[in-house]
Amino acid sequence: MPEWRRDPVVDRWVAIATERGKRPSDFRCVVHERNDTACPLCAGCEEHTPPEVMAFRRAGTPKDAPGWWVRVVPNKFPAVKIEEGQEVFHRGIYEVREGLGAHEVVVEVPQHVDNLDVQSEKQVAEVLWAWRERSLDLRRDTRFKYIQIFKNYGSTAGASLEHAHSQIIATPMVPAEVRNELEGFHRYARAAGRCIFCDLVAQEAAERERLVIQEKHFLALAPFASRFPFELWIVPTEHQHDFAQIREGQIRELARMLRACLRKLSVLLYDPPYNLVLHTSPVNEPEVEQYHWHLEILPRLTVIAGFELGTGYYINPTPPELAARYLRETEAHFEEMPYRGVG
């Protein structure tokens, strides 16, 4: 029977079409356009980007030159700018504020490859360290209230550059989605006296049917009210509200799990486009400790269309229990690229 499922934290209902349950083979293979023209993100092309704000690079190599293994640069075409103020204007019923923000690009590898999951675990861990470092640095500007870290892979998921990269946008407002989530965390804590995501970890580990990978510090699971077919969340097993609090042992395990999840999706679904979204607590704001950070991997095999845009609800043709079973059974084969961090 079909079901409406409510996201436990935010008020978002998803219609899960259990009967027509779409299998992986129902989604046609997505062919990514390969692009052989000059890439501004490759090592050796540093002059094609704005000056780097940070890089992990070989000792002694100069800024904005080769020798790096992860490099962060301002977006050349930023949606928002760090030089802007935060004055607010009113025009009749409307409200505008100056376009303050930061928009950065994390170049995840020096060589021209498009996907992260063929990198070594160590390289993936270095990307996570870069996210953490930028998050800590950007919040020193106390005008910022949120730091959104995300990744668009494949053109139908919004990637305009092929070279493996993620993005960071810092905003002077706590975004609506995050505020809704935080309210959901607070509501549950008031009622149950516990963190709903800590309870989620316990329930998923016990029920197992939506579990994909279980390790000490993290679970990878198909969320109960998945919006997208084969949606995956990676959730820390212990309470931690802020991604930037992540410790070295956690980073190592997260790198391994993230790589395995992406690899499983790639093997099972023929290299699908996806968005990766880090959900973490606001910064420079009080009362955010109830938040429980997590990573969302959102394969883009279905289209966000009129129903979703009108209602904020979703129709998902693949039950998460079925998705989890497929993903558990998929081996994460690795044809590993050599670690080129120091060369």
Added chain:
Amino acid sequence: MPEWRRDPVVDRWVAIATERGKRPSDFRCVVHERNDTACPLCAGCEEHTPPEVMAFRRAGTPKDAPGWWVRVVPNKFPAVKIEEGQEVFHRGIYEVREGLGAHEVVVEVPQHVDNLDVQSEKQVAEVLWAWRERSLDLRRDTRFKYIQIFKNYGSTAGASLEHAHSQIIATPMVPAEVRNELEGFHRYARAAGRCIFCDLVAQEAAERERLVIQEKHFLALAPFASRFPFELWIVPTEHQHDFAQIREGQIRELARMLRACLRKLSVLLYDPPYNLVLHTSPVNEPEVEQYHWHLEILPRLTVIAGFELGTGYYINPTPPELAARYLRETEAHFEEMPYRGVG
């Protein structure tokens, strides 16, 4: 300078990139796949759909046979079902309810064409009458709290069938988006004592810079905090909370304006994919008279990606004032199809 703009009703901020302001020519032409295989929505193929729930048809022609000019059928693969109950179950932290709902397809023309804007004004008006009639009929089932009418045009906007059609999904919950909007209407009414959309109509008619078409009963405008390039809203000039209250004179004018808006988009942007979403008040619910219904036309030239999914906010590269100017200057050329309503 870039700007953050707040939607006046819901808390949704949009970064408008005023400087890199994308022109129509910056969006590549979208080629729709033409499909010559048998279409289940064409007149003469009625046996390929479930039995019709309603049709405007020539007197004396039998159900589920040719002779109709607008035909409404249940979706063959419904996301939700009218036979389901509305029992709610709890599984630990999760909540599920039976998949009650209605999912219908409005076949907008009998012949195999994919777009509405080449139809006669009268044919477009007939589609609007069908929407109204289905809305009034579906709400007689008092379990339904919302009736979402929408249209997906083009495969990147989610259309899986080429033949011109719109869809109706009735849900047993008031969707999150609608609830947020309704709260916005109430908040403004408490503060100002007026309807915010009535004030919006007055302000837009006075400022004119976002206005595209102005007639007696409706304005077509590029909304102040447009999420998408060339987004258009059609707003009734007088207060009306429920689309189904629409009168004959309004329908005639709305048909003309909707057709002109779609035609302008098609001429200016080379037949872009779009979603059309009807925003109207909940049904079978108290205190909804503050709502002010409107139609949203959302061209899909940009991708909803990680930032939008993570934050609920949007990045729009085309300022609405620029979009409105282009759309005002675009002639809505019509190569009109003959009205085949009674043939």
